[in-house]
Amino acid sequence: MKPTDLVQGTLDLLIMRTIAAEPLHGWAIAQRIQLLSRDVLQVNQGSLYPALQRLERQGWVVADWGTSEHNRRARFYRLTAAGKRRLLVERADWDRLSAAIALVLRNA
Amino acid sequence: MRLFYRLAALARALVGNARVDADLAEELRFHVQRETEANIARGLSPERAYRQARLTVGSVDAALETARDQRPGSLFRQLGRDMRFGTRLLAKSPAFALAGLTVVALGIGAVAAIFSVVYGVMLRPLPFRDPGRLVSIWWSRGPSTGLTRMYPSAADVIEWRQSTRAFAGIGLVRSSIQNMNLVGAGEPERVAGARVSSNLLPVLGVLPAIGRVFSPDAGQPGDERVVILSDAFWRRQFAGDPSIVGRSIQLNGAPYAVIGVMPPEFQYPSRDYQLWLPIVFNPRELTRELTENYAVVARLRPGVTFEQADAEMQAIAKRHAAEVHPTWRVVLEPVLENAVHDVRAPLDVLLAASFCLLLIACLNLSNLFGARAASRSAEYSLRLALGASRGRLVAQAIAEVVPILAVGGALGVAAANVGVRAFVAASPPGVPRLESVAVNTPVILLSLGMLVVTGLIASLTPAIQAWRSDFTAMTKEGGRAVTTGRRRADARRLGVALQIAFAVPLLVGACLLIRSSLALAGVELGFDPHGVESFHVAAPRSKYPTDADVAAYYDRLLARVRAIPGVTNAGMVNRLPLAGNQTMSIDVERAPGSIVEIDAVDSRPVTPDYFATLRIPLRAGRTFTSRDGAQASPVVIVDERLARTMWPGQSALGKRVRFTGGAWSTVIGVVGHIRATSVDEDPRPQVYWSHHQVTQDRMVLVMRGGGSAAALAEPVVDAIRSVDRDQPVYEVRGLESVVARSLVRRRLTTTLISSFGAIALILAAVGIYGVVAYGVTQRRREFGIRVALGATRGDVSRLVLREGASMALIGSTAGLVAAFALSGMMRNLVFGIAPRDVVSFFAATLTLLAVAVVSSYVPARRASTIDPAVTLRAE
Numbered sequence: 001m002k003p004t005d006l007v008q009g010t011l012d013l014l015i016m017r018t019i020a021a022e023p024l025h026g027w028a029i030a031q032r033i034q035l036l037s038r039d040v041l042q043v044n045q046g047s048l049y050p051a052l053q054r055l056e057r058q059g060w061v062v063a064d065w066g067t068s069e070h071n072r073r074a075r076f077y078r079l080t081a082a083g084k085r086r087l088l089v090e091r092a093d094w095d096r097l098s099a100a101i102a103l104v105l106r107n108a
Numbered sequence: 109m110r111l112f113y114r115l116a117a118l119a120r121a122l123v124g125n126a127r128v129d130a131d132l133a134e135e136l137r138f139h140v141q142r143e144t145e146a147n148i149a150r151g152l153s154p155e156r157a158y159r160q161a162r163l164t165v166g167s168v169d170a171a172l173e174t175a176r177d178q179r180p181g182s183l184f185r186q187l188g189r190d191m192r193f194g195t196r197l198l199a200k201s202p203a204f205a206l207a208g209l210t211v212v213a214l215g216i217g218a219v220a221a222i223f224s225v226v227y228g229v230m231l232r233p234l235p236f237r238d239p240g241r242l243v244s245i246w247w248s249r250g251p252s253t254g255l256t257r258m259y260p261s262a263a264d265v266i267e268w269r270q271s272t273r274a275f276a277g278i279g280l281v282r283s284s285i286q287n288m289n290l291v292g293a294g295e296p297e298r299v300a301g302a303r304v305s306s307n308l309l310p311v312l313g314v315l316p317a318i319g320r321v322f323s324p325d326a327g328q329p330g331d332e333r334v335v336i337l338s339d340a341f342w343r344r345q346f347a348g349d350p351s352i353v354g355r356s357i358q359l360n361g362a363p364y365a366v367i368g369v370m371p372p373e374f375q376y377p378s379r380d381y382q383l384w385l386p387i388v389f390n391p392r393e394l395t396r397e398l399t400e401n402y403a404v405v406a407r408l409r410p411g412v413t414f415e416q417a418d419a420e421m422q423a424i425a426k427r428h429a430a431e432v433h434p435t436w437r438v439v440l441e442p443v444l445e446n447a448v449h450d451v452r453a454p455l456d457v458l459l460a461a462s463f464c465l466l467l468i469a470c471l472n473l474s475n476l477f478g479a480r481a482a483s484r485s486a487e488y489s490l491r492l493a494l495g496a497s498r499g500r501l502v503a504q505a506i507a508e509v510v511p512i513l514a515v516g517g518a519l520g521v522a523a524a525n526v527g528v529r530a531f532v533a534a535s536p537p538g539v540p541r542l543e544s545v546a547v548n549t550p551v552i553l554l555s556l557g558m559l560v561v562t563g564l565i566a567s568l569t570p571a572i573q574a575w576r577s578d579f580t581a582m583t584k585e586g587g588r589a590v591t592t593g594r595r596r597a598d599a600r601r602l603g604v605a606l607q608i609a610f611a612v613p614l615l616v617g618a619c620l621l622i623r624s625s626l627a628l629a630g631v632e633l634g635f636d637p638h639g640v641e642s643f644h645v646a647a648p649r650s651k652y653p654t655d656a657d658v659a660a661y662y663d664r665l666l667a668r669v670r671a672i673p674g675v676t677n678a679g680m681v682n683r684l685p686l687a688g689n690q691t692m693s694i695d696v697e698r699a700p701g702s703i704v705e706i707d708a709v710d711s712r713p714v715t716p717d718y719f720a721t722l723r724i725p726l727r728a729g730r731t732f733t734s735r736d737g738a739q740a741s742p743v744v745i746v747d748e749r750l751a752r753t754m755w756p757g758q759s760a761l762g763k764r765v766r767f768t769g770g771a772w773s774t775v776i777g778v779v780g781h782i783r784a785t786s787v788d789e790d791p792r793p794q795v796y797w798s799h800h801q802v803t804q805d806r807m808v809l810v811m812r813g814g815g816s817a818a819a820l821a822e823p824v825v826d827a828i829r830s831v832d833r834d835q836p837v838y839e840v841r842g843l844e845s846v847v848a849r850s851l852v853r854r855r856l857t858t859t860l861i862s863s864f865g866a867i868a869l870i871l872a873a874v875g876i877y878g879v880v881a882y883g884v885t886q887r888r889r890e891f892g893i894r895v896a897l898g899a900t901r902g903d904v905s906r907l908v909l910r911e912g913a914s915m916a917l918i919g920s921t922a923g924l925v926a927a928f929a930l931s932g933m934m935r936n937l938v939f940g941i942a943p944r945d946v947v948s949f950f951a952a953t954l955t956l957l958a959v960a961v962v963s964s965y966v967p968a969r970r971a972s973t974i975d976p977a978v979t980l981r982a983e
Binding site for chain 2: 031045056
């Protein structure tokens with residue numbers, strides 16, 4: 001599956017889930033998604049960074065400049081409190097939706 | 109908290125765009141670096157690792173671009189970019205930009221200027237409390253008499269006050285100016301005062317800025333000498349000293365206590381008035397033995413509607429008119445309507461004309477931009493092919509319109525501002541509320557609204573053009589198509605036809621007014637204003653208590669003036685012709701026992717030499733002499749109109765006339781009839797009294813001097829002063845300028861409408877030329893083929909001329925219909941011709957057609973010189 005095929009809301013959900021545990025910079029987010037999806041989902045920066053900016057603008061995430069693993073300046077994204085609540089809601093939505101789709105696919 | 113983050117992000121996006129971009133760019137660089145390192149770790153060479161990283165990561169610029177477009181406010185940035193692009197394009201074709209700017213500035217300027225005047229004079233609320241509740245009350249003797257606005261008397265008002273319930277208060281203002289001679293420091297000055305009822309200010313709902321209103325007893329014995337000052341007079345004469353209230357000033361030789369100063373916006377009945385004094389009623393007024401005229405203004409009681417008040421007044425007036433004047437009717441009118449009654453017709457016409465002009469300008473602009481868009485159709489299809497959306501094309505087509513509108517609109521409003529100032533300075537006499545005319549907020553709001561409408565109309569053609577563009581246009585337009593864009597050309601022709609249609613009413617209006625002016629110039633005034641100077645003088649009763657004193661003072665003045673070398677005649681009259689009216693009702697004895705009342709005649713006390721000075725011919729009998737003194741038997745001079753209508757076929761000499769209810773006077777002379785009211789109206793006959801027998805304390809000295817009367821003005825003023833130092837001489841004017849002033853308003857309307865007509869004509873000519881010339885360049889190939897197939901040069905130019913003429917014909921036909929429908933507006937403005945004057949309609953249409961042919965002639969000539977060999981080979 002090509003990254004462009006990711007539905008917009010889905011990428012937001014994946015990003016928020018990825019940084020839920022700890023703050024990450026952009027590249028690490030892309031790597032983590034690729035890794036966890038076993039290379040199925042590749043997020044290119046043309047959609048990653050606009051999505052991050054969008055999330056930032058909506059107040060779900062904030063970013064701070066910090067030092068990366070190789071001692072370089074990088075921008076680390078973390079969830080805000082509102083972002084954490086949002087993630088719960090979106091996850092529940094997604095679970096309900098995918099379960100529903102699975103039901104249809106299995107039983108139709 | 110989330111709100112805070114959102115606001116912070118928005119603020120960063122709006123304020124620190126550069127920061128956000130720099131942050132993002134650094135992030136993206138970091139991303140590529142990490143990707144490259146990861147690739148190297150997988151064993152790629154550094155170069156391949158970097159290349160691979162760039163490939164998987166994608167374009168940095170594209171990511172930046174997407175991120176930017178997503179940011180809030182990106183629409184505005186887009187607009188700004190388009191605007192800058194449009195401005196750059198315009199800067200590259202200054203001629204086009206200049207044409208556009210001129211058209212916008214003309215259209216908006218005309219509307220803004222005229223609307224400033226209309227708003228200031230007709231629409232702006234009066235400076236009274238709740239002015240919508242104020243009504244004027246008049247008598248009317250019926251529309252057929254022409255006397256539909258007659259002043260009520262004090263007795264009328266007292267009766268109304270007792271018998272009506274509709275009004276909270278009824279106030280009075282004496283119709284004649286109370287002239288006061290102010291003697292203080294410097295030259296004596298004449299000040300115009302208004303005699304008002306003590307309740308007038310409460311009725312109007314205006315309080316003095318300093319001091320108090322009149323007490324209810326003001327004007328009664330013991331409380332007569334109180335005065336309220338205007339703001340302007342107070343500032344000029346007393347340097348705005350607030351302690352003047354409570355002090356007393358010398359007016360007409362008597363002390364008056366200043367009780368208040370009005371706020372600056374209070375100018376009532378007009379800005380000429382600088383003092384307000386209480387009315388001192390003559391007891392005989394209240395018994396109707398004597399009639400003074402009053403303007404009556406009343407405030408409706410809360411909860412009472414205008415209609416209810418009108419109905420009540422009609423019933424009461426009918427009852428009481430039955431006793432006094434059986435045929436009279438009472439007229440109620442909202443105060444503002446009454447204030448602008450005379451100027452409404454010309455202002456309506458001017459407003460309509462300016463909107464006409466603006467519409468023409470809009471259409472012109474639309475065609476101008478349409479033609480430009482058409483010439484860019486190849487560019488549009490290229491952009492489309494490269495992936496621009498149609499919406500973006502339209503946005504860019506409009507982007508050019510906006511700077512033109514903004515700059516042109518600003519220029520137009522600035523020009524209107526200058527024009528309005530000039531207009532107010534030129535100040536035609538008798539235009540009410542002129543002081544409130546300015547380019548103010550409502551005018552600017554209207555101009556902005558008009559700009560938006562102009563923009564919409566002007567963007568229509570280019571926007572449609574841009575939207576309709578397709579990939580193939582690129583090849584078609586520059587290519588071999590013989591005829592192009594039928595629909596597009598039709599739209600432009602329709603635009604021109606419409607411009608012509610709107611120009612026709614303007615031109616017809618201009619022709620009607622110009623013909624009216626010509627007719628007016630040919631009017632026989634009945635007197636000769638050339639070489640006559642006039643001087644206003646006054647004789648206050650405090651110094652000249654009896655009529656005999658006043659008349660003797662005037663005789664002394666005249667003797668002194670006549671003694672000046674160069675003065676050939678000098679006389680006096682209480683009021684110059686064409687400078688306001690004073691009407692009286694008189695009884696005429698047509699035959700012994702048969703007495704006829706004439707409702708209104710122009711009545712003027714004069715000195716014997718007045719007729720000779722103005723060269724008013726004596727038709728029969730004699731003029732007054734010094735023997736027609738106060739003690740001699742009363743005499744009167746009538747004009748030929750009165751003599752002819754009252755005593756047809758007989759001599760008027762020896763017949764008798766009197767003020768209604770007064771003593772009989774014998775007719776001793778008949779003089780020529782003159783235009784006394786205005787040049788364009790001649791409603792009344794005239795009678796003259798000897799100034800010894802009917803004495804007025806205010807007169808105008810008229811003097812005719814050999815060659816240059818104006819040069820004698822100074823010696824005359826000195827001579828008048830030498831008789832009595834304390835009396836002011838004011839309004840020194842040539843009689844010709846008095847005549848001109850009486851026509852100023854009409855001349856102004858004529859000038860404005862004519863210049864609108866001229867501008868409309870120029871715009872129409874430019875419009876026709878543009879469309880026809882464009883048509884010729886588009887059809888070069890067609891003409892080439894025609895010529896090659898045997899068409900003569902005449903055939904080709906006729907073809908082109910016909911195009912221009914057909915637009916003009918269609919447009920002017922529609923325009924004539926519109927002009928015909930609108931001609932009713934001109935009814936009150938034309939003189940000597942009908943509002944549907946055939947000559948004017950014909951002349952306007954002919955002018956337009958001629959202009960259409962001339963403007964098509966140049967392109968037609970160019971078309972006829974097309975060389976088929978060159979044209980066909982070139983493509």
